[in-house]
């Protein structure tokens with residue numbers, strides 16, 4: 001992900017996350033940090049993106065999203081697999097993430113990739129919904 005991708009990334013972000021979408025400033029801030037790694041999948045137009053926070057031997061999946069019209073075709077899994085491989089190559093041995101406890105599609109995606117359920121963080125999000133912490137040994 002480069003700064004010139006941000007207009008399309010943010011358009012997808014608003015479509016998929018609505019009121020909890022990250023602001024443009026949040027994305028600029030993430031791209032500026034050396035301990036972050038963000039990618040886009042594009043076919044001329046951005047279709048999906050995801051990012052990592054790398055603090056070897058630990059890593060966090062910061063976000064992953066697929067444009068509504070491109071969901072359900074394996075793109076989310078491809079972006080996730082790419083992030084996992086990058087974390088491994090950067091010396092990470094453990095990766096974690098937080099996902100809304102009611103986000104069945106995302107939880108299935110992570111479970112299919114081998115993530116296990118670690119714990120629930122109650123009232124974690126601004127709307128007070130719970131987060132499920134998931135983790136995977138790399």
Ligand SMILES: CC(C)(COP(=O)(O)OP(=O)(O)OC[C@H]1O[C@@H](n2cnc3c(N)ncnc32)[C@H](O)[C@@H]1OP(=O)(O)O)[C@@H](O)C(=O)NCCC(=O)NCCS
Pocket residue numbers: 016017063064065066067070071072073074075076077078098099100103104105106108109110112
């Ligand atoms: C979650 C998300 C990233 C998955 O990406 P995707 O490209 O649609 O998913 P894929 O086609 O790669 O499917 C991967 C797995 O996810 C699961 N999945 C995807 N869509 C699903 C749905 N609507 N319902 C249930 N499971 C679903 C499936 O288990 C699938 O595995 P399978 O092929 O064995 O059935 C995507 O739906 C998305 O962007 N959602 C909105 C943003 C979001 O919630 N991001 C995660 C925040 S933590």
